Amino acid sequence: MQNLLSPHFSNIINEAVKISKDMQHNILTIEHIFLASLLDKKASEILQKCSLDIPTTIQNIQNYLLKYIPTQESPNNSIPHQTPALQRVFFNMANHANSANQSQIEIQDFFIFLLLEKQSYSAKILLSLEIDKVRIIEASQEDSQENPLKQYTKNLNILAKNGKIDPIIGREKEILRVSEILCKRKKNNVILIGEAGVGKTAIAEGIALSIVNQTCINALKNFEIHSLDLTSMVAGSKFRGDFEKRLKAVLDAIDKNKNVVLFIDEIHMLIGAGSSGGGNMDAANILKPLLANGSLRCIGATTFQEYKQFCKDKALSRRFMNVEIAEPSIQDCYEILTKIAPLYEKYHNVKYTKEAICACVDLTNYYVTDRYLPDKAIDLLDEAGVSLQDNKKRTIGKKQIQECISKFVNIPKETLNSNEKNLLKNLKKTLKEEIFSQDEAIDAITSVIKINKAGLSSSNKPIGSFLFVGSSGVGKTALSQAIAKALGIAFHRIDMSEYMEAHSISKLIGAPSGYVGFEQGGLLIDLIKKTPHCVLLLDELEKAHQDVFNLFLQVMDNASLSDNLGNKADFKNVILIMTSNAGNQENKALGFHSKQSHKQDSTLKNLLSPEFRGRLDSIIYFNDLGFEDYKNITKKYINQINTQIQDKKISIRIDSQALDFIASKALQPEFGAREIEKIIQKDIKLQLSDIILFQKPKPNTTINIILKNQKIVLKILDSNQT
Template sequence: MYFDKFTKSAQSVIDSAIQSARDMGHQVVGTEHLLLGLGKVRDSTSCKILNQLGVDSEYLSQKIIDIYGIGINDNSDDIFLSPRSKDILDSAFLYADKFNKELVGTEHILLALSQESNSIAYKILEKKGVNKDKVTNAISEKIGIDISESKNRGEEEKKKDQPKIPTLQKYAINLNEYAKENKIDPLIGRDNEVERIIQILSRRSKNNPILIGDPGVGKTAIIEGLVNKIEKKEVPKYLFDKVVYNLDIGGMLAGAKYRGEFEERIKKVLEEVKLANDIILFIDEVHTIVGAGATGENSMDASNILKPVLSRGDIQIIGATTIDEYRKNIEKDIALERRLQPILIEEPTREETIKILNGLKEKYEKHHNVKITDEAIIAAVDLSSRYITDRYLPDKAVDIMDESASRIRMKKEKSQKVKNVVYSDIVAEVVGLWTGIPVNKLMKSECERLLNLENTLHQRVIGQDEAINAISKAIRRSRAGLKDPKRPIGSFLFLGPTGVGKTELCKALAEANFGDENQIIRIDMSEYMEKHSVSRLIGSPPGYIGYDDGGQLTEEIRRHPYSVVLFDEIEKGHEDVFNILLQILDEGRLTDSKGRTVDFKNTVIIMTSNIGATSINKEKSLGFKPSCNKNEIEESSYKIMKDKIIQELKNKFRPEFINRVDDIVVFHKLSLENLYDIVKLMIKQLVDRLKSMNIDIDVQKDVIEFIAKEGLDLEYGARPLKRAIQKEIEDSLSYEILSGYINQGDNIIAKIKSDKVVFERKLKEI
């Protein structure tokens, strides 16, 4: 530092600053010590200006002690200027030169200090109500020069001296300008990643960082945060004047009709960047440069044009891409890979994501004109982590918060009664809309529905209390939030004789939960009897037909994550299919043929099987004492049947499969009372179908008894009853309708006459 270029007063200021730092026991002369020196040198221009603004040396001295305290004064000569103090004195030289002064005066040092808004000195002045405009105006009055005009002229001259970059401005966005206009969101955390980027940018060669991470973890946000830091001068000095441009490779390719036109554009951009010498190119989705612009064997792509300038260090670029794209496009090009220094960006933790959302909250509140509560932020992070498994934090949590605020704003516009505050229940609603999973807080009506779920299921499934209770408990655990979040809602294996309601219970559950029995993902295992058919569930491997179509099971779950999944007739499938089911039952996840993880955590897995049914039907109820009542006989018979079925189950399936199922339910045989109730249920369904055709039918009690008698077959359960209804009622009824005897609007009575169901029309009242 050549202090002979300073006026005597300015030299006295430097000496006073050094002495003040030494007296206070400080080892470094900071901007605050320079400011104290400016206030201590009597009769100097700076001292008069500071006194005029109400700032004296006693105030400055006390403030510095308040901030740093008093150190140990060892009278050491080993004391030096801080980097920022050196920058202040450098700026003072520039101001003196700008005002055509041969020597640097105290007013130039004060002016330079007032422009450094991030310094301690400026913050001390701010506490006295002094800002840079007040200092600038006071100096202008004192020296008789309009500094603001001079400053503007200097900036205009600086702009004139800057090299022209028309091509770059056409195909790139100046991120520094965005930062100046406050259009960039703040960066929360990620200090280690930013430090590594700055470290790589500071290298002499191969100084091109590339950010690699999953989509949505915040790669672009880190670069925008770096730009904000450059604008605020919170980076090392050599990055102060850097300007970051976001290059649009797609825009450069668009409209390049002739061969060589794209290459010409990119060469122009590189030349302009090289001449400017202070530009960093940011290329988002940097993998697109591989192959970009190549039209034939002899034409070059963008990556081959970039390689020479990157190796020489003529330009600097920052890239961002996903892990998969980096592996597929950049890793295989060794020459390009070694010119780019990878930085792995991990998904933030739950706590880090909450901090990020708290940092962004203000901007979203201002945009939507709402208040976002802390509980809404926590809900956005937790619910998105649990239910949106194919995306990454913080992106998915930010999107949930944004849409929740948007939802409240829309509701507020429709009704003034709605408070413009985002709570956790609104966040839950939005997550439910995204995924189709009902994650919102339980309303009173839904609580009642869940508490009465057994009764709802019993309206369709007669008997089978054990199975209905097991299913109902699992659904209640899930909706109350008590289930293990890493496993499906419930996994059940339904066993027992044929025709007792195993599949019907699945349909009843789908109807109770979703309002439609068809909202069920049904996999008929009789279609998966061959070894190779396993690929139909998760998708064909690469190179085989149907690879792009995905798996029948995995694609359905991706589209409908909250479902009842029915594996019907499980014993008929190939044993390799059971291996696929192991991780679904245990971890609630499955990886498809494309490597995507499919989430089964919000599904009810039900497997039905008729294993042991043949031997059950051959069993005879022998050996009971005459004194045994009917219930005891039925219980003993059921226990024998259950033991036999469980034994056959263990013989058929491996222990690791059986051990992963939450509950194995053996269905009871249907009793005569059950069959009679089932007939009434089937008749009711027929009556409802006829009502939709505007035909009313009154089925008399003797018809129900007749059908129950005709379809009675304890061995085959309820299915013979359906056939009896078809034969005795539906066949005759369809004939009468087609013959014109029964028409729309008629009232019909079904009765028994001569062991046959007949239909009579009721006479309409006149």
């Protein structure tokens, strides 16, 4: 309770204790504190605004204490004990402060809650004059307007003293650097520059904690850190000039109290704030004189992107010393989460294991690429605590963290729970079961993926960059989809025939500044930011404009791409696959059918620049498919149909003659395996749909696919035939 009392209210209570002792009372009553508040200038002004006659009331309270409170000698060092009525007032004030998240209890709170003790003499005086809660609040608000620091800023020292600020870990160097700049005679202002979530605000809070704990440098020990609340300053400013008036009042109050440091989060918002155009003075210009003469010590915080707006005002930016706040390392984040985990354990009534804390850092670092540590890891830690509140089990392990991150990034839990090493170990086998007669291509691509996952490839490149070359329908797109499915990641296909013109590049990265749609950003950037772990297929690359090729040079070299808004996409966890059938027709005209000739190289050299080809991990040539491959693909489609009709408790099977017929009919090199799907759609699925809809086969029925008179026919077998 003592920590919640404001310094002003504490002084009044101390004065009330002194009054009680002077009057030889061994108890402390509501009237003692009420009398002390009437004798205090600031507190009495609140009641005076409520039309209370202060001198008369003082006399009445003194007479009451002399007449009704018995005197009793007590040792000089004894403290009068509180009456039950006074204890109830303090109890109600403390409850209200906690529920309203109030950092301090002020004297006006005492006036409000003593009204509940209607039998007390002080309450009777106030109620007789119709002084109620509303009048006291209105009077105290008028009074607070005389203290703009209280109205428009938050005292971080008080928050730190009351335990409202979490401990700051791993930022000792930055806190010391900022503290040293604040103690300079001139240009003692700092601007913290860093990405959102890296801990810029925490630096200011860390300085407040060091001041409260007296671990700061000596020159700052008597300072207070006040955080400017721009929302409160703007709220209710009805007329032009209201905002500037409030800001000027705050700055004047700081100028009178030399031991105040002003912290302005999102400081770039001050540029233009309060100005209505036409050369009017904005908030930034109001700050400049105080910043120039060193009478205002200021800490600002902004991001790299918004700093571009801030540094346009050279007169303002030159008065600040820049301190860049980098994203903490993985090891630092382990330490940060380990130190703050007890706070979340107490709040959520759970227990985090060491593996869970490490998983919060590792999983967010791997899967959440558009945000920064430690903010994203702390968010995951907090959300995991919420998810277990309705569960009897109170311990959070790695499994619960994986379940939460799956909601974070929209990845199936099965992918997170599976062992990635087993996925990679079985990748080649899994792909060869899906894709036929392309063993060389599968071997090449799995080798590059394994090298990357082992950490032996460049850290600033995509997982792999591949060019698939081959005839239409040989499995280039199918292999790309199979890789995404096997690894449990997203698959995105971009048809490069839509990017044949130079201006079409704006679809990928957004329109240039000044053009329609500039603010919307680009398709490619949005795709990768939403699903940073994916297979990205650029289909029919040869149809794209040369400017598009140049765009992907940057992706293959640095694994990053920025749109015209400055939004950056990270391609480090992307498998980039490009497909082409360039030169295929020429090869077939020369008679190369069963296996692709590398004479396609000459066509690719004309199509792709040397620097583009040099950045590819591998150019993979796909073989043409043979008769046996067509039969295997047909079987694969039949299995897929069986999976689709499994819930209807029926199945289909195909005999060898029908299988050979479909494979022979589909064997058209210019179309590839795509022709099989058309035949199955027309000759099998159409008949099967009629059987399901109109014949309503019994459970466990088997439908046989046979060849009759050179046509595919579906025949329902009797139960004894199956």
